[in-house]
Amino acid sequence: MNAVLVVNADLGPLHRVTVQHAIRMLCRRVAEIHEAEPDQLVGVFPLPRVVRLVRYVVTRWRFSAGPPWSRGAVLRRDDRRCAYCAGPASTVDHILPRSRGGRNTWRNTTAACYDCNQRKGDRTPVEAGMPLRREPVVPTWATLALR
Template sequence: MQVSATPRVLLLNASMEPLCIVSVHRAVVLLMSGKAAVVEEGGVLHAEHLSLPLPVVLSLTRYVHVPVRRSVPPTRRTVLQRDGHRCAYCGGVADTVDHVLPRSRGGRHEWGNVVAACMRCNHRKADRLLHEIGWSLLFTPHAPRWSLAFGQAAARAEPAWSPYLAA
């Protein structure tokens, strides 16, 4: 098989809700075993005695119960993604994260206390509170929904996934 166009495939539950992103190899195994069907294709995969549609989006043929999803942890990547790579203090391009209530003052590493920040604002704020330096946040930090953390970057990377990752 020759795979060049799409190295990843969006896997949907039978209810059309996004489950995960799988490799093309895993997608072909699911197709061949009859566990999934192609929803959107992006070409053809050729083997010696077989041609298959190149899946971009797959749907499971049977519904799989998914337990309550764990929340996405606030990592540097996910915080920058949630905040659109914009500094919460000045609106410039963010390249790091900052704790609104500094950890040295009892602040926790949780979604409501971590924001994206540019290096300049992060150093100027240091371990002080916002009211001590007369600053305010441009937005209120919050925990993203799982589908947003999973979907926004993926939808930019693969536009065909956008309708399945919305809401």
């Protein structure tokens, strides 16, 4: 386990941090353990899985617009599963290739394994005969924080 979920004082998910960062938050007393791994310790603290902030942090800006596009976020959104073969994904594929005007947007990109990405090349999924197993969606902050 290398990531710890940070939730606001009202238990709304905010983001993930490393275990080391979570321990620093506990030492500074800005957070407390909400959920921990049983029988595993990091110093005097149980190994945290979820930490809750002591004070509420206003996050209105998070709900005014969705999260910005990034390769890592696309892989998290798709659970690192290839949209074509459902195997482990390591790359991001553009549904409408960039060579044809496709852009880096949530609805135009999907996680793909190296082999499927190479096989599809500069074609659309229909032209390549590779249907998508799921349609790409614009994620919310909460869904990305939970992955």
